[in-house]
Amino acid sequence: MLNRLQSLDRARTERLHSACMEVLNKTGILFNEPEAVEIFKANGFRVDGNKVYFEEEQVMNALKTAPSEFTIRARNPEKSVRIGGDHFVLSPGWGAPFIVDAAGDSRAATMADADNLCKLVQTSPHLDMIASAMVPPKDLNAKTAMAELLAACFTLTDMPLTTNPCSRENAIETIEMASIVWGSREAATASPVSIVSVNPTSPLTYSPEAAGGLIELARGGQALLISSMVMAGLSGPITLAGTAVLEMAESLAGIVLAQLVNPGVPCVCGGTSCSADLRFCSASIGSPELVKLMAISTQMSRFYGLPCRYGGGLTDAHFPDMQAGMESTLNIALSLVSGAHYMHQACGILGSYTEMSFEKFVLDEEIGGMVKRAISPVEISDETLALDAIDRVGCGGSFLMEPMTAKRCRSEFFMPKVSMRETYEKWNSNGRADVTKAAEKHVQDRLAAYVKPDMDPGIEKDLKAYIVAKANA
Amino acid sequence: MSDYKELLEVLLTGDGEKLETLVKEALENGVAANEILNQGLIASMDVVGARMESGEMFIPEVLMSAQAMGGAVEILKPLLSEEDSAVAGKVVLGTVKGDLHDIGKNLVAMMLESAGFEVIEMGVDVTPEKFVEAIKDNDADILALSALLTTTMPMMAQTVKTIEESGIRDTVKILVGGAPVNQTFADEIGADGYAPDAGSASKLAKTLLKKSAYGSIQTN
Ligand code: B12
Numbered sequence: 014m015l016n017r018l019q020s021l022d023r024a025r026t027e028r029l030h031s032a033c034m035e036v037l038n039k040t041g042i043l044f045n046e047p048e049a050v051e052i053f054k055a056n057g058f059r060v061d062g063n064k065v066y067f068e069e070e071q072v073m074n075a076l077k078t079a080p081s082e083f084t085i086r087a088r089n090p091e092k093s094v095r096i097g098g099d100h101f102v103l104s105p106g107w108g109a110p111f112i113v114d115a116a117g118d119s120r121a122a123t124m125a126d127a128d129n130l131c132k133l134v135q136t137s138p139h140l141d142m143i144a145s146a147m148v149p150p151k152d153l154n155a156k157t158a159m160a161e162l163l164a165a166c167f168t169l170t171d172m173p174l175t176t177n178p179c180s181r182e183n184a185i186e187t188i189e190m191a192s193i194v195w196g197s198r199e200a201a202t203a204s205p206v207s208i209v210s211v212n213p214t215s216p217l218t219y220s221p222e223a224a225g226g227l228i229e230l231a232r233g234g235q236a237l238l239i240s241s242m243v244m245a246g247l248s249g250p251i252t253l254a255g256t257a258v259l260e261m262a263e264s265l266a267g268i269v270l271a272q273l274v275n276p277g278v279p280c281v282c283g284g285t286s287c288s289a290d291l292r293f294c295s296a297s298i299g300s301p302e303l304v305k306l307m308a309i310s311t312q313m314s315r316f317y318g319l320p321c322r323y324g325g326g327l328t329d330a331h332f333p334d335m336q337a338g339m340e341s342t343l344n345i346a347l348s349l350v351s352g353a354h355y356m357h358q359a360c361g362i363l364g365s366y367t368e369m370s371f372e373k374f375v376l377d378e379e380i381g382g383m384v385k386r387a388i389s390p391v392e393i394s395d396e397t398l399a400l401d402a403i404d405r406v407g408c409g410g411s412f413l414m415e416p417m418t419a420k421r422c423r424s425e426f427f428m429p430k431v432s433m434r435e436t437y438e439k440w441n442s443n444g445r446a447d448v449t450k451a452a453e454k455h456v457q458d459r460l461a462a463y464v465k466p467d468m469d470p471g472i473e474k475d476l477k478a479y480i481v482a483k484a485n486a
Numbered sequence: 487m488s489d490y491k492e493l494l495e496v497l498l499t500g501d502g503e504k505l506e507t508l509v510k511e512a513l514e515n516g517v518a519a520n521e522i523l524n525q526g527l528i529a530s531m532d533v534v535g536a537r538m539e540s541g542e543m544f545i546p547e548v549l550m551s552a553q554a555m556g557g558a559v560e561i562l563k564p565l566l567s568e569e570d571s572a573v574a575g576k577v578v579l580g581t582v583k584g585d586l587h588d589i590g591k592n593l594v595a596m597m598l599e600s601a602g603f604e605v606i607e608m609g610v611d612v613t614p615e616k617f618v619e620a621i622k623d624n625d626a627d628i629l630a631l632s633a634l635l636t637t638t639m640p641m642m643a644q645t646v647k648t649i650e651e652s653g654i655r656d657t658v659k660i661l662v663g664g665a666p667v668n669q670t671f672a673d674e675i676g677a678d679g680y681a682p683d684a685g686s687a688s689k690l691a692k693t694l695l696k697k698s699a700y701g702s703i704q705t706n
Binding site: 149150151155158214222246247291292294 | 546586590593635638639665671
């Protein structure tokens with residue numbers, strides 16, 4: 014099969030693998046968390062201070078217990094998702110402190126925005142997961158902010174969860190709050206009800222928060238997304254091969270730790286590495302370099318038998334304009350085509366992760382929907398080959414009057430919710446409104462159509478009480 | 487010597503060795519050290535600064551130039567008067583408590599240093615008390631705070647408050663920055679300035695101290 018996207022043959026794959034093992038073995042990884050270092054020591058890893066060194070055999074042995082696919086349970090069992098193998102999920106944008114509105118004005122995000130984003134996710138035709146802290150609101154008390162965002166996800170949606178930014182405290186509150194929702198700690202931890210993004214600090218370092226959170230969540234049986242964001246030229250070598258190796262080494266080191274803590278705990282590897290724009294030293298997430306790194310990462314993840322995170326509705330633009338569309342489509346489409354399994358940040362992001370746009374949220378959703386549709390296999394059967402119809406209509410006729418056309422006209426093709434397909438005259442007479450305007454209206458319609466999913470009022474009360482207790486602690 | 491064209495060209499390429507040779511030659515030809523510094527190096531570095539701002543020069547190239555300049559200044563230092571070699575100002579710089587992002591902060595440090603400031607690097611996850619201590623110990627002119635998380639922005643406010651309470655607020659200008667920070671927030675917490683990137687951070691530091699940073703250099 015012809016694949017032009019950085020297709021790695023055996024020799025190149027093995028070269029990358031051995032480079033990765035050399036980094037892990039020779040340079041080592043710094044774990045600034047004593048408990049992590051103790052775990053490595055107890056398992057016979059070479060340790061010097063907080064530096065941990067890995068033998069290839071130790072890595073490969075640990076990876077043996079990591080599943081290649083797994084399920085994350087949702088409050089609504091029909092919405093539980095499978096990640097890995099042939100299965101992939103889209104999870105929304107995450108962590109953007111600012112909202113850019115339809116006029117292009119920027120403001121700090123609020124809890125009302127966070128709630129509205131939950132409502133968009135719950136009504137989404139294409140998203141598979143909810144994520145807490147899609148926007149970290151400025152109007153919340155830092156002490157309870159993360160718990161409040163989690164509570165919003167649990168109560169406003171019934172979807173599987175991408176949880177808080179990873180720190181030990183957040184990890185503990187995720188498990189405690191999930192235990193309230195699922196009825197008991199046992200019920201919440203028997204198999205994952207959430208996945209969290211653990212970020213190594215490139216190059217080659219795990220902060221106490223990242224390593225501590227990882228340990229806590231691995232113990233609590235939650236899925237872990239252990240992926241790096243190396244910025245080539247800044248926190249990684251400017252050459253992409255080196256940056257790919259760094260990313261992989263960091264990701265594998267964390268996955269090994271997770272497997273030592275709880276063999277079999279689901280882990281997703283990969284990253285969201287990119288080039289730095291060295292005119293400004295900023296992360297350039299709309300770049301083709303991200304796509305190249307993605308293509309390498311998805312293939313190396315397959316080599317290690319792990320599900321892979323990459324891609325997203327990623328752009329460096331500050332408005333849902335053509336640039337945003339170009340970059341986001343490039344990222345979403347090629348990542349899904351290449352076999353990424355978990356797409357964090359799939360919609361809404363602007364400004365290299367710093368801004369969230371409601372309009373772009375629904376536009377990216379539509380890109381996701383289009384790509385999902387484009388890659389879903391064409392059904393080849395007697396009915397769909399339609400040879401009878403072809404023969405009946407013959408040379409030069411039309412299929413418009415075929416009964417099958419009427420029967421399938423609503424379902425056979427992807428129906429865009431926001432993109433426009435009408436005539437020039439229609440567009441012109443509508444005030445030449447661009448797709449952002451249509452998106453703005455669609456957001457309003459969606460929020461109006463939102464229905465809160467059922468939840469036992471007792472659970473909701475307990476979640477509230479949990480937050481109050483946190484505030485008073 | 488009045489023509490520093492070659493010196494400018496060499497500085498732009500970031501070739502430290504060649505720059506040092508040129509500086510030594512100029513000294514041998516009897517040009518005064520402070521003239522080489524002001525009309526040669528500093529004027530050329532201003533061109534570098536302008537080219538960075540216009541996007542003609544990339545930041546790694548600017549840093550190479552700054553490094554080359556630093557080497558050349560070392561040669562001149564023993565020949566400069568006390569006044570000529572005063573630092574542009576002392577900056578205590580760090581990422582606030584709870585926050586571990588440091589790439590942007592480190593870049594701010596590099597830019598401040600290449601603009602002639604002495605930077606006291608506090609690292610990440612720094613408590614307000616530690617900042618106060620560092621300002622006092624170093625007699626700093628500027629405190630520069632970085633935060634990239636919404637949840638650590640209140641720690642910036644807390645740091646400003648702690649500085650007020652310790653009675654040293656008047657002695658120090660406070661600069662803030664990082665992705666979620668903006669001018670409105672800087673005003674809210676009573677900081678003296680906000681800059682969106684490292685280049686404007688060092689410019690702002692200079693205007694705040696109302697000194698030409700290139701008009702003076704580091705002593706230690
Ligand atoms: C790289 C990165 C990381 C790296 C950090 C590596 C490191 N050593 O610093 C890693 C992967 C480790 C990381 C971790 C986390 N991150 Co982070 N990270 C980023 C990212 C993508 C880029 C930051 C960066 O380095 N940019 C390049 C530098 C050069 O730019 P800069 O930092 O903005 O600095 C410039 C200016 O802001 C200014 N400046 C900076 N400081 C100062 C100070 C002064 C005084 C002045 C004047 C100017 C100034 O000048 C700088 C140079 O031009 C941002 C998104 C973004 N685009 O900003 C998210 C981002 C900041 N991270 C985010 C999050 C949520 C996290 C985590 C919590 C995620 C997790 N799952 O663990 C952890 C936090 C850990 C912790 N406790 O701090 C969110 C923050 C949301 C929020 N506001 O609350 C962001 C916005 C991304 C997102 N949407 O999720 N992150």
